[in-house]
Structure formats: structure tokens, C-alpha cells
Amino acid sequence: xxxAKTISSDDLKNKSEIDISLFSLADWIGIARFMGYEPxxxxxxxxxxxDLKKYDLANTSRTTWSKIxxxxxxxxxxxxxxxxxxxxxNN
Numbered sequence: 001x002x003x004a005k006t007i008s009s010d011d012l013k014n015k016s017e018i019d020i021s022l023f024s025l026a027d028w029i030g031i032a033r034f035m036g037y038e039p040x041x042x043x044x045x046x047x048x049x050x051d052l053k054k055y056d057l058a059n060t061s062r063t064t065w066s067k068i069x070x071x072x073x074x075x076x077x078x079x080x081x082x083x084x085x086x087x088x089x090n091n
Contacts, residue, residue, distance in 0.1 A: 021051045029071075039072040057086040 023031075028042035028050075046055075060068075062083050069079035 020049045022054075023050060024055055025050070040074070043068075043072060052089075057082075058089050060086060 023046070025042065025046045028046045029039065031037075031045075032039060032042035060083070062079070065079040065083045066076060068082070069076065072078075
């Protein structure tokens, strides 16, 4: 996980050097848990700041989106919307 490597590097002496576009969804989930934010916050931050070309979610299966929805306390309709949204990005 990139976040763990980032935090351990020189104790974040210069926070301005952190490129948050490199954070994965897992990194954002870790930040949300640490800060006590709702799980959906991490997804919003990932979509807003993440390198969406690097972390291509278009190949994520419906089953995986369903599991993500459970983690984010979302319903099955949310999972289906995300699947369709990301799948349409590639097509």
C-alpha cells in the first residue's frame, strides 16, 4: 500500500511533496478509517484525486463492486451504477 510507504518516509517532513494522485482506493479507505470518516468519503476522494488511468476500475467485476458496496454500506443499486459507470469509461 502506497500510504504505508508514504507515512514511513522521513515522517512526512515535507508534506507538500506527497502526490495524492498516486493513492489507491485502499489508501483512501485507510485514511478514512484513520480519520473516522464514512467509507464513501474514501471513494469520493479516490475519484476526485486519483490517477484513474493508472487504477483502471473498468475491469472490476459486478461481484467485486457488490463487495465494495458492502464495505461502503451502500446498496446493490449503487454497485450496479458504479459497474456501469466504470465499464462505460472504456467503451
